[in-house]
Amino acid sequence: MISECGKVNADPAAALSETAEQFLYREADLLDRWDLQGWLGILTSDIDYRIPVRNTLMHDQPGEQYSSTAFHMVEEYASLKARLDRLKGRAAWSERPHSRMRRHVSNVRSTRTELRIRVSSNLLLFWGRGSDDLLVSCAREDVLRVDAGGMKLARRTVYLDHDLFPLPNLSLPL
Amino acid sequence: MSSIGRASSDEAPVITIPERLASIAGELDEGIVPLWIYNDPALYAQEMEDIFARTWNFVAFEDEVPKEGDYVRRTIGDDQFIVVRGDDGQVRVLLDSCRHRGAQVCFGDRGNASRFQCPYHGWIYDRQGDLVTVPHKHTAYRGMDQKSWSLVSAPRVESYRGLIFASLSESGPSLLEHIGDYRWYLDVHLGLSPGGMTLVGPPHRWRIDADWKSGSENFAGDSYHTQSLHQSILAVGLAARQAAGASGGKNDIHVTECSGHTTSIRRKDPGEVHFWGYPEDVYGHFGMDDLSPAQFDLAKRSVVHTGTLFPNLSLIHLGATHEPGSPEVAFLSFRQWKPLGPGQMEAWSWVLVPKEASESYRERAYRASVATFSPSGNFEQDDSIVWSGVARNARGVFARTSGMRLNYQMGLTGMSEAAVLSDWPGPGTVYDSNLEEGVQRTFFRNWYRNITQHGHALLGRSVK
Numbered sequence: 035m036i037s038e039c040g041k042v043n044a045d046p047a048a049a050l051s052e053t054a055e056q057f058l059y060r061e062a063d064l065l066d067r068w069d070l071q072g073w074l075g076i077l078t079s080d081i082d083y084r085i086p087v088r089n090t091l092m093h094d095q096p097g098e099q100y101s102s103t104a105f106h107m108v109e110e111y112a113s114l115k116a117r118l119d120r121l122k123g124r125a126a127w128s129e130r131p132h133s134r135m136r137r138h139v140s141n142v143r144s145t146r147t148e149l150r151i152r153v154s155s156n157l158l159l160f161w162g163r164g165s166d167d168l169l170v171s172c173a174r175e176d177v178l179r180v181d182a183g184g185m186k187l188a189r190r191t192v193y194l195d196h197d198l199f200p201l202p203n204l205s206l207p208l
Numbered sequence: 209m210s211s212i213g214r215a216s217s218d219e220a221p222v223i224t225i226p227e228r229l230a231s232i233a234g235e236l237d238e239g240i241v242p243l244w245i246y247n248d249p250a251l252y253a254q255e256m257e258d259i260f261a262r263t264w265n266f267v268a269f270e271d272e273v274p275k276e277g278d279y280v281r282r283t284i285g286d287d288q289f290i291v292v293r294g295d296d297g298q299v300r301v302l303l304d305s306c307r308h309r310g311a312q313v314c315f316g317d318r319g320n321a322s323r324f325q326c327p328y329h330g331w332i333y334d335r336q337g338d339l340v341t342v343p344h345k346h347t348a349y350r351g352m353d354q355k356s357w358s359l360v361s362a363p364r365v366e367s368y369r370g371l372i373f374a375s376l377s378e379s380g381p382s383l384l385e386h387i388g389d390y391r392w393y394l395d396v397h398l399g400l401s402p403g404g405m406t407l408v409g410p411p412h413r414w415r416i417d418a419d420w421k422s423g424s425e426n427f428a429g430d431s432y433h434t435q436s437l438h439q440s441i442l443a444v445g446l447a448a449r450q451a452a453g454a455s456g457g458k459n460d461i462h463v464t465e466c467s468g469h470t471t472s473i474r475r476k477d478p479g480e481v482h483f484w485g486y487p488e489d490v491y492g493h494f495g496m497d498d499l500s501p502a503q504f505d506l507a508k509r510s511v512v513h514t515g516t517l518f519p520n521l522s523l524i525h526l527g528a529t530h531e532p533g534s535p536e537v538a539f540l541s542f543r544q545w546k547p548l549g550p551g552q553m554e555a556w557s558w559v560l561v562p563k564e565a566s567e568s569y570r571e572r573a574y575r576a577s578v579a580t581f582s583p584s585g586n587f588e589q590d591d592s593i594v595w596s597g598v599a600r601n602a603r604g605v606f607a608r609t610s611g612m613r614l615n616y617q618m619g620l621t622g623m624s625e626a627a628v629l630s631d632w633p634g635p636g637t638v639y640d641s642n643l644e645e646g647v648q649r650t651f652f653r654n655w656y657r658n659i660t661q662h663g664h665a666l667l668g669r670s671v672k
Binding site: 085087089090091092095097101103104105106107108109110112113116117119120123125126127128129163166197198199200201202203204205 | 315316317318319320321408409410411412413414415416417418437439440441443444445446530531532533534554574575578579582583584585586588589590592593594596
């Protein structure tokens with residue numbers, strides 16, 4: 035999937051798809067490597083980031099499987115920056131040492147309108163701390179925006195497959 | 209990973225739970241608690257029987273089941289219940305288990321139902337839990353008294369200011385007796401706004417490999433941990449130093465021995481108006497209709513309260529922000545540490561704001577709550593890690609056999625300047641300092657009283 039740098043792909047639709055896909059891979063890599071500054075650098079300043087609480091509702095019940103009022107994270111740029119700034123300090127005890135994370139991004143689908151790209155993807159996160167490890171599974175609906183600085187993440191909603199949130203805490207974005 | 213079955217031979221000395229508990233008794237008042245109680249299967253079983261099956265357990269907010277047929281699924285100890293409002297407006301707490309074969313009859317976390325149908329053989333119960341349909345009843349269950357096959361309900365359900373509690377015991381103190389003098393402090397949070405406090409969304413639920421008592425004793429008033437565990441919050445400016453920084457401020461107090469419940473309170477100077485950080489357009493609605501002048505004055509000066517209503521319902525009321533540099537916004541969070549097994553819990557958290565708050569205020573307050581006290585909360589992230597370590601350590605044999613004891617002694621007579629306030633207008637034994645651990649000693653004394661007073665059969669069970 036990774037095309038050679040600078041090479042123009044003959045099929046524009048394929049190039050578009052690769053670009054969005056590559057963006058997600060690069061983003062996952064930044065977080066896996068704890069390059070928090072690098073991750074902040076690929077967000078738009080008006081980013082809307084949210085992880086709604088999932089509920090198990092009967093299918094004939096009004097309401098949403100994903101809450102519109104309760105979130106595990108509901109963030110803007112400043113709040114995400116504050117979270118990551120805190121983790122850089124020596125006293126963010128739950129991340130000393132850093133938890134081990136590997137993001138497996140799959141099933142990437144994208145559509146482009148003007149300078150916006152809508153991308154859907156699946157994410158399987160391996161999470162480990164000490165001898166404990168867990169998996170988190172979710173789908174993500176993103177909006178990427180292209181500006182002079184390149185492609186940036188403008189909107190993300192994370193749809194957890196878990197009803198009971200599986201981690202003892204969540205310090206980095208999904 | 210228990211102490212049960214770990215003995216190397218039949219000749220190993222048999223240590224019974226009562227003996228192990230008896231050894232605690234004399235030391236609690238000296239502020240000594242053994243480590244093993246944070247992860248022990250026999251003790252957990254006894255807590256289920258002697259605490260959770262007897263006491264008043266918070267199950268839901270009235271706000272979660274406002275209309276007839278509204279329900280939420282909740283647990284009390286290891287039992288699963290449907291908390292449902294019946295056609296008569298009464299909330300019932302029904303065991304989610306069909307009377308025919310015991311199968312589950314409710315499958316949603318919440319919703320509205322006219323009936324609960326068991327998928328196994330099709331028995332159907334109404335919103336009151338009464339059995340209304342039995343397939344082939346007239347041909348195969350002639351003479352069956354349907355009334356005696358209702359869903360089993362918690363014998364006592366009562367609510368206080370929008371909080372619904374259930375007791376699985378027919379007898380015992382009423383809910384008001386259980387809350388006791390602690391009402392005075394609960395009312396400061398729940399009786400201030402004329403419209404009451406209202407929920408923002410369904411609760412957070414997450415799993416922590418830690419004992420329920422870790423959450424309860426921390427929120428009972430661990431004012432001491434903030435300066436170490438939560439110092440990173442101050443560094444990035446998500447909460448004010450007075451709320452999240454070191455204990456020992458001149459206006460900080462601890463309420464101990466308040467009918468077995470406790471609270472830790474940090475205040476502004478006399479005369480200052482703060483109300484945890486609610487802005488004037490919110491606190492302007494607050495009134496004294498339900499509160500005494502002393503309660504109102506306490507609310508006015510309040511910066512942060514934490515507290516635990518025994519056994520496992522905690523609260524935190526504070527101002528914070530999700531975005532450094534923007535004004536802090538106040539919110540009230542109730543959290544419940546639901547036991548899920550020895551050394552394991554499910555944490556639940558609900559966020560409330562005064563009914564008079566605007567939509568935009570609710571939104572900001574909710575964001576501040578997520579940024580501070582939630583599974584991703586910048587405060588709470590660090591708590592869960594510490595508590596897991598306690599449970600991990602408590603399960604070892606040596607942790608028990610070595611007599612490993614924990615120090616809960618801060619502020620015992622002569623150890624600190626903490627002194628009982630003689631002119632405090634509210635109930636409880638109230639210290640003029642939060643550099644003391646009488647709050648946690650209160651929790652453990654109450655826990656010990658509950659766990660030993662019933663002489664339950666388990667007490668005689670021997671454990672190797």
